Amino acid sequence: MPKTRLPVTRRTFIAGASATALTGVAPIRRSFAQGAALKVGVIHPSSGFLAQIGQACNRGAQAALPVLKDMGYANIEIMLGDTESNPDVARAAGERLINAGAQLLVGAFDSGQTSTLAQVAEQRGIPLVINIAAAPPITEQGYKFVFRNFPRAPGIVAGTFEVQKQLFAASGRSPSKCVVLHVNDTFGTAMRGAFGGIYPRMNMPYQIVDYISYDPQARDLSVEVAKAKATGAEILLAVSRLNDAMLLTREMVKQRWEPWGIVAAGPGYYEGAYMKTLGKNGNFVISTVPWYDPRKPLAQRMIEAHQKMFPGQVVDTNTVFTFEAMLVAADAYKRAGSANPQALAAAIRATDIKDNAALSDGIKFDAKGQNDTVRIAGIQNFDGDAKVVFPLSSAERNFVFPVPGWQARR
Amino acid sequence: MIKIWLAEIPPRGRLYLGLLLAALLAAPLFIDGYALSVLVLVFYFAYLGQAWNIMMGFAGQLSLGHALYFGLGAYTGAALYVHFGLSPWLGMLAGGAVAAAAGAAIGALGFRFKIGGVYFAILTIAFAEFTRILFDHWLWVGGSGGFFLPVTGGRGGNDLLGLRGSPTMFYYVWLAATIGVLILCRALLSSRLGYFWLAIREDQEAAQALGINTFRYKIFAVMLSAALTAFGGVLYAFYNNNLFPSAIFSITRSIDMLLGAIIGGVGTLMGPIIGAFILTPLGEALTVLLEPLRDLGIKLDGIKQVFYGLCVVVIVVFQRRGVWPWLWRKLGLDGGAK
Numbered sequence: 001m002p003k004t005r006l007p008v009t010r011r012t013f014i015a016g017a018s019a020t021a022l023t024g025v026a027p028i029r030r031s032f033a034q035g036a037a038l039k040v041g042v043i044h045p046s047s048g049f050l051a052q053i054g055q056a057c058n059r060g061a062q063a064a065l066p067v068l069k070d071m072g073y074a075n076i077e078i079m080l081g082d083t084e085s086n087p088d089v090a091r092a093a094g095e096r097l098i099n100a101g102a103q104l105l106v107g108a109f110d111s112g113q114t115s116t117l118a119q120v121a122e123q124r125g126i127p128l129v130i131n132i133a134a135a136p137p138i139t140e141q142g143y144k145f146v147f148r149n150f151p152r153a154p155g156i157v158a159g160t161f162e163v164q165k166q167l168f169a170a171s172g173r174s175p176s177k178c179v180v181l182h183v184n185d186t187f188g189t190a191m192r193g194a195f196g197g198i199y200p201r202m203n204m205p206y207q208i209v210d211y212i213s214y215d216p217q218a219r220d221l222s223v224e225v226a227k228a229k230a231t232g233a234e235i236l237l238a239v240s241r242l243n244d245a246m247l248l249t250r251e252m253v254k255q256r257w258e259p260w261g262i263v264a265a266g267p268g269y270y271e272g273a274y275m276k277t278l279g280k281n282g283n284f285v286i287s288t289v290p291w292y293d294p295r296k297p298l299a300q301r302m303i304e305a306h307q308k309m310f311p312g313q314v315v316d317t318n319t320v321f322t323f324e325a326m327l328v329a330a331d332a333y334k335r336a337g338s339a340n341p342q343a344l345a346a347a348i349r350a351t352d353i354k355d356n357a358a359l360s361d362g363i364k365f366d367a368k369g370q371n372d373t374v375r376i377a378g379i380q381n382f383d384g385d386a387k388v389v390f391p392l393s394s395a396e397r398n399f400v401f402p403v404p405g406w407q408a409r410r
Numbered sequence: 411m412i413k414i415w416l417a418e419i420p421p422r423g424r425l426y427l428g429l430l431l432a433a434l435l436a437a438p439l440f441i442d443g444y445a446l447s448v449l450v451l452v453f454y455f456a457y458l459g460q461a462w463n464i465m466m467g468f469a470g471q472l473s474l475g476h477a478l479y480f481g482l483g484a485y486t487g488a489a490l491y492v493h494f495g496l497s498p499w500l501g502m503l504a505g506g507a508v509a510a511a512a513g514a515a516i517g518a519l520g521f522r523f524k525i526g527g528v529y530f531a532i533l534t535i536a537f538a539e540f541t542r543i544l545f546d547h548w549l550w551v552g553g554s555g556g557f558f559l560p561v562t563g564g565r566g567g568n569d570l571l572g573l574r575g576s577p578t579m580f581y582y583v584w585l586a587a588t589i590g591v592l593i594l595c596r597a598l599l600s601s602r603l604g605y606f607w608l609a610i611r612e613d614q615e616a617a618q619a620l621g622i623n624t625f626r627y628k629i630f631a632v633m634l635s636a637a638l639t640a641f642g643g644v645l646y647a648f649y650n651n652n653l654f655p656s657a658i659f660s661i662t663r664s665i666d667m668l669l670g671a672i673i674g675g676v677g678t679l680m681g682p683i684i685g686a687f688i689l690t691p692l693g694e695a696l697t698v699l700l701e702p703l704r705d706l707g708i709k710l711d712g713i714k715q716v717f718y719g720l721c722v723v724v725i726v727v728f729q730r731r732g733v734w735p736w737l738w739r740k741l742g743l744d745g746g747a748k
Contacts, residue, residue, distance in 0.1 A: 047712035055711065082697075082711060087650060087657055092451060092694065095444035111556055115652040119561055123577065124443060137558040137652075153555065185656075189546050190554045 037075035038333045040326065041102030043093050043117060044109050048085025053318055057109055057131060060322030063306040064330075067323075070301070073330035087112040094120035103339040104129065104332075106325040109318070111135035118146045127332075127345045131325040132318065139370040145345050147369040149324055149358075151290055151376070157194040159376025160265040160288040161202040164235070166390045167263075167286065167378065171401045174205040175234035175260055181224060181248065182239035184213040191239045191265055209233055216241060221251045229257040234402075236261070240268040246277055253281050253406045260402035261286060270379055270386040272314050283381050284403035286389065291377035292320040292357050294388050294396045298327075299357040320358050327356065328363060359394060415596055423743045434585055438578045446577050452690045453584035454646065459671035459682030460591045461638035466668070467677035468595075468604065469631035470611030471517075472527065475534030476639050477663040478541050479509035483640025484647040484658055488559055489551050491648075498573040502644040506637035512537070513636030517629045535661060542659035552653070559651040573648035580649045587645060588683065591638060595679055598634075607631055611677070639667075669718065673725050675732025684734045693717055 042061045044054035061078055068076060079102050081093040090113040094105060098120070105121055105128040108114040114133035121128035122143050130138065130148040134156060139148050151159065168174050180195060182188040192211055199208060209231045214224045225248065228236065236259050240248060245268030252258075264287040268274060275282040292299040292315070302323050306315050332347035333339065353363040361373040378390030380399055389399035416424060438446060458480070465471050486508050487501030496504075516537050520530045546554040568575035573583070598604045606627045609617035618624050647653055657663070674685025693714040700710050729736050 047715060051711060082714075084712075084714065086662070087652070087654070088451065088454070088646075091650075092444065092447045095442075095447045096694070096698070099442055099444040112652055112654045112657050115556075115558065116650050119651060120443075120447075122561070135556050135558070135652075137556070141558075141561045143561075185554075187554070193549070193553060193555075 036339075037077040038329060038339055039077045039079055039101050039103050040329050041079045041081055041094070041097030041100075041105045041107075042322075043081035043083060043090065043097065043105060043107035044322075045085035045113065046080070046082045048083075050085040050110060053109055054082070054085070056313070056316065056318040057107075057322040059306065059310050059313060060131075060319035061106060061326050063302060063309050063319065064323045064326035066309075067298070067301050067305050068326060068330045071330075074333055076326065076330055076333075081107070083108055083110070083113045083117075085110070085113075087116045090114075090116040091120050093117075095124070098124050098126050102126065103341065104329050104344055106131055106322065106329065109133065111138065114138060118143060121145050125341050125345075127341060127348055129325040129328050129348065131322040139368045143369060145341070147328070147348050147351075147365050147371075149328060149363055149365075149371045149374070150321055151372070151374045152370070153190065153194060154198060155372070155374070156290070156376060157191065157198050157265070158202065159290075160237075160263070161198065161204060163286070163288045163376055163378035163390050164204070164263055165202075166392070167261075167399065167401055168205055170390075170392065170399070173260065173402060176206055177209045177231060177233040178204075178206040178235040178237050179209055179228045179231045179233035180211045180237045180239070181228055182211065182213055183216050183241055183244050185216045185241070187241075187266065188213070188216075188239045195237070195265075206233075206235060208237075214244065216244065218244060218247070221247050222255070224248075225251040225255055225257060229255055234260040235263060238262055238264045238269070239266055240264065242268050242271055242273060245269050245274055249274075249278055249281055249285075256406065258405045262403075263288065270316065270381065272384075275381055275384045275386075280383075280409040281406060283383065283409060284400050286378050286380045286399070286401075287386065288376050288378055289317050290321065290374055291317060291359055291379055291388060293359040293377075293394045295394050296355070296357055298355055302357050324356055324358055324363065327353065359388075359391075415600075420743050422741070426741065426743075431589075438581055443577065446581055448691055448694050450577065450581050450584050450649070452686045453581075453588045454642070455666065455670040455686035455690060456683040457584065457588045457591055458639060458642050458667040459669075459674070459686060460588070460595055461635050461642060462667050463671045463676065463678075463682050464595065464598070464638070465631050465635035467671065467681070468599070468611065469607040469628055470614075471628055471631060472531040473534045473632075473635070474531040474661070474664050474668075475536070475538035476635075476667050477659045477661065478534070478538035479513060479636035479639040480643040480646070480663060480667070481538075481541065481545070481653075481655070481658040482509045482512055483643030484653055485545065485551050485557065485643075486640070487644030488557060488647040488653055492557070492559060493550075497571060498644055498648050499571070502641050505640040505644050509636040509640030509643075510633040513632040514629055517632035521625050521628050535664070538659050538661070538664065542655045545655035545659065554655060557653045559647065561651045573645070580645070583645060584649075587642070592679060592683070594638075599679070603627065603630065669722070671732075673721055673733060675734035678732065678734045680738075681732050681734040684737065685732070688733060689718060689721065 044057045046054040065076060079097050081097045083090040083093050094117045105126055108117050109132045111133045114130055115138050118128055118138055122145050127145045132150050134153040136152045182192045212224050212228055214221055262285045264285055269285040270287040303315050328351055331353055332344050336343040336347035351363055351365055356363050359375050359377045363371055365371050377388050379386045380389045387396040389395050462476050465473050483505035486505035487498050490496035490501040491498055520533050525533055551557045568579040606622050609622055610624050614624055670685030670689055671682040673688055675681030696717050
């Protein structure tokens with residue numbers, strides 16, 4: 001076969017390759033234009049295994065822009081970065097955005113990636129507002145430029161128990177037994193550990209009679225559900241992902257296990273796909289998560305903006321806390337009067353936002369840069385929609401507990 | 411000895427090598443934080459690719475679970491530092507020993523029962539996976555909630571002995587590690603051990619017939635590769651300051667380690683380095699160059715992964731031996747791919 005010679009000489013190849021490589025690593029001049037929009041680097045895992053969540057966070061940031069503009073804040077320019085669901089890449093993604101002119105960073109959903117990003121922010125002296133990441137050590141490192149508007153892991157678990165206490169008090173029903181069914185992945189295992197540590201301090205009316213774990217890839221949960229049913233527990237405390245949440249509920253219907261209710265700690269049950277797939281059987285599950293406060297006007301404005309920009313996409317935890325991170329940025333920029341990172345960090349430290357969107361007592365950071373006022377909401381599924389039912393002061397509608405049996409729902 | 415090796419490289423090759431080394435040594439003076447972090451990633455991939463290459467490229471034993479050794483090193487070094495205040499360099503030795511022992515156990519299990527090729531690769535994945543589950547539950551090292559090292563971020567200056575310092579310090583540490591492992595591999599290849607490995611890689615039965623104890627030398631390869639990978643794990647732990655079992659022991663990390671070596675040329679000395687230089691900066695360049703498309707509403711999420719996939723396809727179709735042998739010829743350094 002005759003060889004085809006490409007019209008590329010060795011010199012042109014080397015020159016071309018060097019130029020291309022240098023384009024990737026060459027410094028991009030940092031430009032801080034006076035009076036211009038605040039440049040916010042929004043960094044999430046928008047590709048890789050966390051892509052769906054990362055993109056939901058990005059939508060929250062984008063939905064914030066028109067709302068913040070209406071509120072009279074200065075313009076914000078979003079610069080998107082992708083951690084590729086990989087902590088190793090998070091550092092380069094942060095550095096790239098800072099070089100490209102980002103004056104403040106928002107991110108990054110995952111604790112490992114956020115921890116790496118926090119180091120970049122601290123080293124470069126650029127404020128980082130963490131939207132979602134629950135690992136406590138992130139704000140225990142003495143950072144001066146890192147702020148977190150999200151509860152830490154122990155707070156989330158304690159909140160799960162608090163919501164249940166409110167539920168039992170309001171319904172006048174006190175279960176005596178609870179069984180925990182949890183997925184055996186990183187999140188599920190961590191939650192199970194936290195349950196074990198915090199439950200004894202919470203004075204719950206019930207006793208946790210068993211912890212039953214299952215594989216995230218499980219295709220059949222009949223044994224686990226049968227085992228849980230046999231405990232005679234009135235409450236099922238579930239830690240799931242989406243697919244196993246559906247599998248678990250279907251198995252409960254099949255085995256006609258009808259506890260007083262399912263309380264979910266974390267994702268899966270409030271997601272659109274769960275409610276759509278299970279129909280009426282997906283009703284009445286109570287999920288305990290950091291959420292928006294539907295009574296707050298800003299939350300309503302956020303939902304409207306989100307629905308307008310991304311019709312059909314659900315507003316959830318990812319949306320509201322990224323939205324609030326943008327609010328923190330805009331508010332600090334306004335008070336600082338400049339995009340100087342030191343001034344921005346000082347302004348964020350002095351943040352005192354009372355009219356926010358999440359279920360919390362406003363946004364205010366302690367000396368470590370942590371906002372510990374975020375509370376956990378109880379949201380219950382009603383015909384394809386998740387509504388806030390706890391705390392009662394923020395409830396969108398009345399809770400249903402104990403829940404009707406499977407047959408009674410038809 | 412290094413003089414003899416240098417003498418084997420054509421004058422033009424020595425010139426390129428000298429220029430590259432000088433450029434890399436001087437780079438932190440001219441480049442910014444972003445470029446520095448990209449180059450650290452390049453060295454990270456080059457170093458780990460080289461360590462993996464010992465097992466696959468030299469001894470012909472496929473491993474898809476090198477994240478195991480990486481994680482064992484990372485956790486050993488970090489835990490000894492956090493709990494006992496042990497220097498990371500001593501932690502590195504301990505991590506290397508732990509990983510080498512794990513490698514020896516897996517190797518012995520596989521080679522003794524004649525588990526070879528793809529089955530051996532699956533065995534390595536299995537060990538990495540169950541080690542991940544073990545670390546998910548081991549609260550002494552943080553469990554699935556993550557293990558964090560105290561961060562100084564270079565605020566207290568650079569402490570090379572404690573591996574606490576700025577990204578620039580880590581840049582030179584990773585560069586030194588990459589050069590070090592390159593020299594080590596060069597020495598190995600011209601040693602008796604290296605020749606035994608190459609013989610095993612080419613034809614194990616023939617090597618056995620010549621009197622080479624293939625079991626022993628394959629175990630050596632696994633142990634050395636595991637220990638070097640563990641050293642990289644310790645450096646990683648002290649650079650990133652956080653370890654999560656799901657990220658550290660993931661199959662993705664194992665694949666990342668071998669991708670550079672495959673692109674550059676498995677079994678070659680410069681292959682893993684060239685592969686790392688191709689994948690990481692070009693992947694980043696692609697992100698930067700395509701950024702304007704984002705403004706037009708075109709989604710670019712995952713474009714880098716698509717690029718990596720294309721690279722592998724192109725290499726598999728057009729340059730099965732990798733880029734380095736081809737580049738060697740194109741740069742006029744003929745005399746056989748080294």
